[in-house]
Amino acid sequence: MGRREKLLARIRNNPKGVRFEDLTKLLEWYGFELKRVKGSHHAYTRGCHNLIVPKRKPHLHSYVVKDALKILDELLEDEEDG
Template sequence: MSQRAKLIADIRNNPKGVRFEDACKVAKWLGFTSEGGSGSHKALSRPGEETGLNFQERTGGVIPPYQARQLIAMLDKYEDEV
């Protein structure tokens, strides 16, 4: 299993423990680009996609589970492009 596939599997299996850096990395693999944000926040968008992603780094370097579920929904939609 490649490192990319392992990271995606880890995100799917543990949405409560997704690291901020990993979420941003996977979003970029899916074609999302940074629209801004500062400090512990990052907003990302993808051309043609109405729904953007917004990640907030919390204590311990993880994102909130609901944001991980939003990322998983985008994986479901665009994973064939990764």
């Protein structure tokens, strides 16, 4: 299991304790690009998937993390199928 998989597993196990830096690192590993920053809101995109990640310390809101995991699951499922 590589670093990418370990980080994904850690985020899945505790979506309430995820730091902004960890989630953005994971998104970038899976091909998301930072399109714009407006205030504390960072907009990431990959294809038709868009995700706004508000920078918050010490941890992100769990709904942001769950949305990101949902998008990543869709992408991983598409990669397995195609």
